[in-house]
Amino acid sequence: MRAHEAGALHGNDASPSWLPYPADVHALLPGLWSQTVCRDAEGALEVGGVDVHRIVEECGSPVMVLDEEDFRARARRFRDAFAEAFAPLSGVDVYYAGKSFLCTAVARWVDEDGLGMDVCTGGELAVALRAGFPAERLALHGNNKSDAEVRRALEAGVGRIVIDSLPEIEQVADLAREAGVRAPVMLRITTGVEAHTHEFIATAHEDQKFGISLAAGDALEAVRRVLGAADALDLVGLHSHIGSQIFDVGGFEVAARRVLDLVDQVRTELGHEIAVLDLGGGFGVMYNTQHTPAAPETLASGIAEIIARECAELDLPVPRLAFEPGRAIAGPSTLTLYTAGTVKDVRLGGPHHRLYVSVDGGMSDNIRTALYDADYSCLLAGRVSDAEPAVVRVVGKHCESGDIVVKDEYLPADVHRGDLIAVPVTGAYCYSLASNYNHVPRPPVVAVRDGEIRTLVRRETEDDLLALDVG
Numbered sequence: 001m002r003a004h005e006a007g008a009l010h011g012n013d014a015s016p017s018w019l020p021y022p023a024d025v026h027a028l029l030p031g032l033w034s035q036t037v038c039r040d041a042e043g044a045l046e047v048g049g050v051d052v053h054r055i056v057e058e059c060g061s062p063v064m065v066l067d068e069e070d071f072r073a074r075a076r077r078f079r080d081a082f083a084e085a086f087a088p089l090s091g092v093d094v095y096y097a098g099k100s101f102l103c104t105a106v107a108r109w110v111d112e113d114g115l116g117m118d119v120c121t122g123g124e125l126a127v128a129l130r131a132g133f134p135a136e137r138l139a140l141h142g143n144n145k146s147d148a149e150v151r152r153a154l155e156a157g158v159g160r161i162v163i164d165s166l167p168e169i170e171q172v173a174d175l176a177r178e179a180g181v182r183a184p185v186m187l188r189i190t191t192g193v194e195a196h197t198h199e200f201i202a203t204a205h206e207d208q209k210f211g212i213s214l215a216a217g218d219a220l221e222a223v224r225r226v227l228g229a230a231d232a233l234d235l236v237g238l239h240s241h242i243g244s245q246i247f248d249v250g251g252f253e254v255a256a257r258r259v260l261d262l263v264d265q266v267r268t269e270l271g272h273e274i275a276v277l278d279l280g281g282g283f284g285v286m287y288n289t290q291h292t293p294a295a296p297e298t299l300a301s302g303i304a305e306i307i308a309r310e311c312a313e314l315d316l317p318v319p320r321l322a323f324e325p326g327r328a329i330a331g332p333s334t335l336t337l338y339t340a341g342t343v344k345d346v347r348l349g350g351p352h353h354r355l356y357v358s359v360d361g362g363m364s365d366n367i368r369t370a371l372y373d374a375d376y377s378c379l380l381a382g383r384v385s386d387a388e389p390a391v392v393r394v395v396g397k398h399c400e401s402g403d404i405v406v407k408d409e410y411l412p413a414d415v416h417r418g419d420l421i422a423v424p425v426t427g428a429y430c431y432s433l434a435s436n437y438n439h440v441p442r443p444p445v446v447a448v449r450d451g452e453i454r455t456l457v458r459r460e461t462e463d464d465l466l467a468l469d470v471g
Contacts, residue, residue, distance in 0.1 A: 015391045015408055018290050022410050025380075025389040031286040031293070032377055032424045034067035034333050036448075043384030045422055048448030052337055052381045052420055058453060059446050061339040061420070062361035064431055066456065068109070068449040071333035071427070075113045078296045078325050085300035089308060089318045095139055097281050097326025098124050100428040101334075105447065105456045107131035116159070118324055122149040129156055139186075139278075139324075143209050147175060154179045160236050162186045162278075164211060166218060169225045173232040182232060186278060187212055188239045189219045191258040193251050210241070214258055223266050235272070237319065238262065241280025244327060247293055249302040252279055256303070257310050264314045274319055279303065281324035285331040287425050288377045288409075293328070327428035334427030336365065336443070337381060338405075340419040341397070355392040357415055362396010363403045364440045366423070366430045370402045378406045382420035385412035394421060398438050431457070439465055 015021075028037060036048045045052045047065050055065060079094050086092035095116035098107070102124055108131050110117050116137040119125045128138055135156040142149070143164040150172055153161055163169055163185050176183040190211030212222045226235045240259050242251045256279060263274045284293045294302075303321075311318045338359035347353045368374040378394055390413035394406035405423060415421075434442045441460030446453050 015410075019391070019408050019410070020289065022389050025410050025412055026384050028379070029289065029377070031291075031332070032288070034070035034335070034424075035073065036067050036069055037335070037424075039384070044420075045379070045381045047335065049451035050448045050453055052422065055446065055448070055453060056337060056339070056420060059444055059455070060459060062336055062359070062365060062443045063459075064334055064336050064365070064426060064443055064445045066334045066427060066445055066447045068333075068447045071106070071329060072109055072113055074329045074333060075110060075115055078323075078329065079113065079115055081296035081300040082321075082323060085297075085304040086307075086321055089304060090320045092320065093322040095137075095278075095322060095324045096329060097324045098128065099432060100326030101330040101430075101432055101445075102127050103445065103456050104131040105454075106330075107133045111137075116322075118162075122146070122152060125149070125152060125156070125158075135159070141188075145171075147171070150175045151179065154181055154183055158184075160184050160186050162188050162239050163222070163226075164188050166212065166222055166225070169222060169229065169233070173229040176232040182234050184234045184236045185226060186236050186239045186276070187219065187222050187226065188241070189214050189259055189262065191240050191242065191255045193242045193255045193258070214262060219262055220265060220269070223262075223272070224270060227270060227272055235274075237274055237276025237278060237322075239278040239280065241278075241324070242282060244282040245284045246282045247284040247291070249294075249299060249306065252303050253306045255279065256306055260307075260310050260314055260316060263319065264316055267316070273317065276322060277307075277319040278322035278324070281326055281328070283325050283328040285328055285425055285428070288375050290375065296325075296328070331425050331428035334430075334445075335422050335424045336361070336426040336430065338394075338421045338423070340415060340421055341417055343416055355390050355411070355413070355415065357392050357394050357411070357421065358397060359394055359405065359421055360397060361440075361443060362398045362405060363400060363435075364396070364398060364437045365434050365443050366405055366426060367433045367435070368429060369404045369407065370400075371433070375408075376406045376423050376425070378409050378411065378421050378423045380411055380415060380419060381422035385414055387412040387414035389413065390415075394423070398440070436460070436465060441465060 040046050082092045095118045096110045098117050098119045107128050111133050118139040120141045136159045138158040139160045140153045141162045188211045190213045212218045226233045240255050242255050338361050342358040344356040389410040392411045396403040444459040445457040446455050
């Protein structure tokens with residue numbers, strides 16, 4: 001039987017080996033919380049100068065709380081760190097990955113802070129255009145773009161359409177000729193790099209849906225076809241994205257080397273210089289104490305060094321680089337506030353037990369635990385307690401055993417109905433993946449800054465759900 005490091009009297013041996021017994025169960029661990037989060041004199045969390053009790057009173061529960069100052073500071077930090085690192089080379093463009101979280105207000109922030117933005121569907125493109133985002137700083141991704149989506153991108157004048165397959169080359173070329181324009185395109189290359197991340201968010205190995213295979217020779221053929229359709233297509237550059245939630249530059253090194261070999265081959269065999277290389281994003285964030293993300297400055301300098309070295313070895317001109325951080329900007333900027341309902345002490349056999357804390361949301365507002373086996377943290381948000389820490393599992397209200405928000409974390413053992421629970425780092429892919437499972441309306445997203453609350457996305461209502469039911 002595994003002994004707990006703090007001693008058997010700490011009662012609950014249901015915790016995983018990686019979860020340390022907390023010295024202070026109320027501590028705000030650096031990296032898990034946005035930069036304005038603190039506790040007030042009564043022990044309640046504050047975000048952007050706003051007490052969590054006030055947020056719930058005004059906005060209801062559950063509610064996703066976006067720290068505007070933190071979000072925008074992260075975006076500018078990526079912009080500046082990469083600009084500095086690549087200035088001695090050929091420069092860089094930083095695009096915010098809109099799929100992580102997108103609404104019109106966020107699109108305007110990204111524009112004001114000087115980043116580009118990539119979108120993956122016609123819906124995301126519609127949000128960006130509605131926000132007045134400059135089309136020339138937009139990139140349209142997607143492995144199965146409809147004709148309508150491509151037409152809208154061409155009409156809007158997006159800066160780049162990222163082509164994902166050989167058949168798409170002919171599709172975009174035909175639509176560009178129909179529109180009487182020359183479409184700026186990039187080719188997404190599958191490099192065969194196995195990113196050390198969850199299977200569903202690794203995107204550069206061969207056996208998956210994205211990209212044009214380098215190993216099979218399709219990538220060079222794709223370049224040849226685009227150059228052959230020069231009346232309709234303008235080859236802006238090459239694109240490679242190896243996956244998501246990545247913590248070091250090792251995978252980028254391998255991917256860059258392979259794509260630069262292709263750049264050299266294109267120059268040698270086709271006589272064309274590739275001007276831009278987009279290495280995607282996927283930079284990881286801290287969801288719990290297992291994760292140690294690298295700073296933007298470290299990532300930027302490390303990748304710049306790799307690019308300079310590889311280009312020198314191949315005697316290649318250094319192309320302009322581009323990157324697409326999304327999670328690393330949006331993720332840590334947001335926390336979700338829930339209200340606890342049923343608290344159940346479940347016996348696991350012998351002396352072992354676990355507190356199940358049910359909250360008023362769940363997999364409809366955060367599917368990542370069920371979908372990606374993600375591990376989140378949490379804190380008692382509305383008060384502090386002298387009770388001993390106990391291992392809890394925070395679960396939702398949906399009719400699924402897999403409806404888990406936080407698999408394992410310590411909370412005070414006296415957690416009870418009505419307590420506010422805060423789950424950090426929910427800004428990326430939580431609202432974007434949200435659903436109406438069990439006909440639960442989606443929560444609002446509110447921005448907080450300087451003591452003010454502003455609704456970015458309002459709470460769905462039952463009327464919203466019923467409005468779509470025309471039966």
